[in-house]
Amino acid sequence: xxxxxxxxxxxxxxxxxxxxxxxxxxxxxxTVVIEAGSFMYRASGEFLKERYxxxxxxxKIAFAVPFEFMKYQVLAKDYEQCVTERVCGExxxxxxxxxxxxxxxxxxxxxxxxAKWLSDKTDVNWRLPTDEEWAFAAxxxxxxxxxxxxxxxxxPAERWLTKYKKYAxxxxxxxxxxxxxxxxxxxxxxxxxxxxxxxEWTDSCYTRTRLDSDGKKLSQSDNxxxxxxxxxHRAYISYFIQxxxxxxxxxxxxxxxxxxxxxxxxxxxxxxxILNFVDLTGRR
Amino acid sequence: MITRRNAxxxxxxxxxxxxALIQKAAASEEAMKPDGAPVDLxxxxxxxxxxVAPPFVHEHEQVATLEPAIIxxxxxxxxxxxxxxxxxxxxxxxxFDGSVPGPLMVVHEGDFVELTLINPESNSMPxxxxxxxxxxxxxxxxxxxxxxxxxTVLRFKATRPGTFVYHCAPGGxxxxxxxxxxxxxxxxxLPRDGLKDHENKPIKYDTVYYIxxxxxxxxxxxxxxxxxxxxxxxxxxxxLEVMNGLIPTHVVFNGRAGALTGDNALKSTVGKTVLFVHSxxxxxxxxxxxxxxxDLVWETGKFNNPPERDLETWFIRGGSAGAxxxxxxxxxxxxxxxxxxxxxxxxxxxxxxxVDGEWDNELMAQVTEPTALxxxxxxxxxxx
Numbered sequence: 001x002x003x004x005x006x007x008x009x010x011x012x013x014x015x016x017x018x019x020x021x022x023x024x025x026x027x028x029x030x031t032v033v034i035e036a037g038s039f040m041y042r043a044s045g046e047f048l049k050e051r052y053x054x055x056x057x058x059x060k061i062a063f064a065v066p067f068e069f070m071k072y073q074v075l076a077k078d079y080e081q082c083v084t085e086r087v088c089g090e091x092x093x094x095x096x097x098x099x100x101x102x103x104x105x106x107x108x109x110x111x112x113x114x115a116k117w118l119s120d121k122t123d124v125n126w127r128l129p130t131d132e133e134w135a136f137a138a139x140x141x142x143x144x145x146x147x148x149x150x151x152x153x154x155x156p157a158e159r160w161l162t163k164y165k166k167y168a169x170x171x172x173x174x175x176x177x178x179x180x181x182x183x184x185x186x187x188x189x190x191x192x193x194x195x196x197x198x199x200e201w202t203d204s205c206y207t208r209t210r211l212d213s214d215g216k217k218l219s220q221s222d223n224x225x226x227x228x229x230x231x232x233h234r235a236y237i238s239y240f241i242q243x244x245x246x247x248x249x250x251x252x253x254x255x256x257x258x259x260x261x262x263x264x265x266x267x268x269x270x271x272x273x274i275l276n277f278v279d280l281t282g283r284r
Numbered sequence: 285m286i287t288r289r290n291a292x293x294x295x296x297x298x299x300x301x302x303x304a305l306i307q308k309a310a311a312s313e314e315a316m317k318p319d320g321a322p323v324d325l326x327x328x329x330x331x332x333x334x335x336v337a338p339p340f341v342h343e344h345e346q347v348a349t350l351e352p353a354i355i356x357x358x359x360x361x362x363x364x365x366x367x368x369x370x371x372x373x374x375x376x377x378x379x380f381d382g383s384v385p386g387p388l389m390v391v392h393e394g395d396f397v398e399l400t401l402i403n404p405e406s407n408s409m410p411x412x413x414x415x416x417x418x419x420x421x422x423x424x425x426x427x428x429x430x431x432x433x434x435x436t437v438l439r440f441k442a443t444r445p446g447t448f449v450y451h452c453a454p455g456g457x458x459x460x461x462x463x464x465x466x467x468x469x470x471x472x473x474l475p476r477d478g479l480k481d482h483e484n485k486p487i488k489y490d491t492v493y494y495i496x497x498x499x500x501x502x503x504x505x506x507x508x509x510x511x512x513x514x515x516x517x518x519x520x521x522x523x524l525e526v527m528n529g530l531i532p533t534h535v536v537f538n539g540r541a542g543a544l545t546g547d548n549a550l551k552s553t554v555g556k557t558v559l560f561v562h563s564x565x566x567x568x569x570x571x572x573x574x575x576x577x578x579d580l581v582w583e584t585g586k587f588n589n590p591p592e593r594d595l596e597t598w599f600i601r602g603g604s605a606g607a608x609x610x611x612x613x614x615x616x617x618x619x620x621x622x623x624x625x626x627x628x629x630x631x632x633x634x635x636x637x638x639v640d641g642e643w644d645n646e647l648m649a650q651v652t653e654p655t656a657l658x659x660x661x662x663x664x665x666x667x668x
Contacts, residue, residue, distance in 0.1 A: 048653050048654070051650075051653045052653075154642075154643060154645075155615065155642060155643040156643055156650070157614070157615035157616040157639075157641075157643050158615075160616055160617060161615065161616065161617065161638060161640065164549075164617050164636075164638060165638075167546075168545075168546035168547045168549070169547070176370055176371040176372045177372065208654060210653075210655070219655075219656055221654075221656055245630070253546075256370075
C-alpha cells in the first residue's frame with residue numbers, strides 16, 4: 001500500500017495519542033485456552049448436490065495452534081462503555097439494568113466495532129471466531145444442523161417440510177428472559193453459556209456450494225453481507241440486524257438474542273500492530 | 285433487575301379513574317326489558333353444542349339434515365393475563381370462554397342461537413355480548429350486561445347466512461377497550477343446504493380454520509419495556525393512551541404472535557379443501573395465503589352473495605368476518621398473513637399451514653438451481 005510518508009506519520013501520531021488518551025483501560029476479559037487439535041465438523045452454508053439441496057458434508061478440521069476464547073459472553077456494561085466512547089452503536093432495546101447481563105441486541109457490525117475497541121483498550125487483538133473455531137470450542141454444545149431428509153427429486157417440499165418440523169421443535173422452549181452471565185453453565189472446555197438464548201456472531205460468511213454426484217466441489221458463491229450467528233443452531237443473519245426475529249414467509253427458528261464472544265489473538269509486536277492499523281485505515 | 289417480562293409497574297397504577305369508569309359503565313347501562321309478545325318455540329328441538337377453542341371449530345353439519353332447532357351454547361367470560369408474544373409481553377386479557385379470539389359458533393340459517401353467558405365472581409368487570417348476526421337490542425348487548433357473579437341467557441334467530449363478528453360492548457369507552465383486550469369472536473351461519481360456488485353449485489370443505497385477528501396496544505415504561513399490570517383496571521389509563529394513537533404494538537392471530545406457527549401450525553394435505561374464516565372486530569385487515577389463493581372468497585362473509593374467485597388478497601373490514609375457501613394443490617409450508625407485511629412479520633400477524641402431499645412439477649419447477657452468474661451477465665450493471 002503506497003501512501004505519502006507524512007500521512008502515515010499523522011496516522012501514527014494519532015494512533016499513539018489515541019492509545020495514551022484511553023488510559024482508562026478495561027480489565028482483561030477471562031479466556032479459556034482451546035488446545036490445538038482436530039474434529040469432524042459439518043460445514044456451514046447451503047449445499048446443492050446435482051442441483052438439489054443436501055445436508056452439508058462432514059469435514060475434518062484441524063487447528064495447528066491453540067487459541068484463546070472468551071470464557072463468558074461480552075457483558076452489556078462493557079459494551080455500554082464502548083457505546084459511551086462512541087466506537088460502538090447503540091444496542092437495540094437494551095437498558096443498563098444489571099451489572100451481569102450479556103449484551104443481547106447487537107449486529108455483526110456492532111460486534112466488529114466492539115472487537116476493535118476492546119483491542120485498543122487491552123492492547124491485545126480480539127476478533128470474532130470463525131464458525132469452525134466456534135464449533136470446535138463449543139464441543140458438545142455444538143448442534144448438528146443436518147436435516148436428515150432423503151433428497152426426493154420428485155418432491156422438493158419433502159426436505160422443506162422436514163426442516164420446518166425440525167426447527168419448530170428447536171423453537172419450542174426458547175426462553176425470552178435474559179439470564180445473568182454463567183446461568184447456562186459451562187461446557188467441557190470451561191466456556192460458559194454456549195447455546196443458551198444468546199447467539200454469538202461469527203466471522204463466517206453465508207456460502208452456497210455446488211457439488212457433483214461424487215460430492216466433489218464444483219463451485220461456491222459467498223455472500224459476506226450475511227454472517228453466521230452460532231448458538232442452538234446456525235443462523236444466517238444480515239450484518240446490520242440487531243434483533244433477528246422472524247415471521248412472514250421466513251420459515252425457521254430465529255435466534256432469540258444476538259451477542260458477542262471474541263477470540264484473543266496472540267500478542268503482536270509493535271511493528272505488526274502499526275502495520276495492521278495502517279492497513280485497516282487504508283481500507284476505510 | 286427489570287426484564288421485559290418483569291416490567292411490573294405497580295408504581296404506575298396512577299389512575300383510580302379506571303374502576304370509577306367501570307362503575308359508571310355498569311350503572312348507566314340499565315338492562316332493557318324485552319316486552320314483546322311471547323313466541324312459541326316449544327315445538328322446536330333443542331341441541332346443545334360444546335364450543336372448541338380456535339383455530340378449531342366444533343363438529344357441525346355443512347348441509348342441515350334436521351329441521352331448524354334451538355342451538356344451545358354456553359360461554360364463560362374469563363379475565364386473565366395472557367402472554368401475547370415470545371418475549372414475555374403480558375396482556376390483561378378479557379376473553380369469551382378463555383380464548384382470544386372467542387370460539388367460532390356454527391349454526392344454520394333459521395336456527396335459534398341460545399347463549400348462556402356467565403360472568404364469574406372472580407372477574408372484576410361487567411361484560412355483555414353484541415352479535416352482528418342478531419337483529420335488535422344492540423345485537424344483544426342491551427339484554428346481556430352481566431356483572432361479576434351474574435349470568436344471562438340470550439336467544440336470537442339466525443336469519444342471515446354468513447360469518448359475523450361478536451364482541452363485548454359494555455358501554456362508552458369500555459367498548460373499544462374490552463374489544464382490544466380480546467373480547468371478540470365469530471359465528472358462522474351456514475345456508476341450510478350448505479355453501480354454494482359462483483354457479484350456485486354445492487361445495488364442501490374438509491376443514492374449517494378460524495383465524496381471529498387482534499390488535500393489541502401495550503404501553504411501554506420510560507425505559508421502553510412493555511409494562512405489566514396487576515389487573516385490567518390498573519392497565520386502563522396507560523392502555524387508553526396507546527389505543528388513542530391508533531398504532532397497535534401487536535397484530536396477532538389467535539391471541540399471540542406465533543400462536544399458529546411451528547408446532548401449532550395449521551395442517552392440510554394436497555387435494556384437501558380448507559375454509560378459512562377470518563374475523564377482525566376492530567381494525568381492517570387483508571389476509572393473503574403466500575403460495576396459494578382464495579378459490580372462492582366471501583370477502584364480506586355473507587353467503588347470500590356469490591363468492592369471488594381466484595383472489596390473491598381479500599379485505600376484511602374492521603368489525604366483520606369473511607370466509608375464503610381453498611383447495612391445496614402443492615405440498616410445502618404456506619404462510620397465511622395479514623398482507624400489511626409490517627404487521628405480518630414485525631407485529632405478529634402470521635400463521636403457517638403445513639401441507640403434505642405430492643409435488644406437481646407442472647405447476648412449479650426450479651428450472652435452474654442458483655448458479656454463479658454466466659460471464660455474459662457479469663458486466664451488467666443495475667443501471668446503464
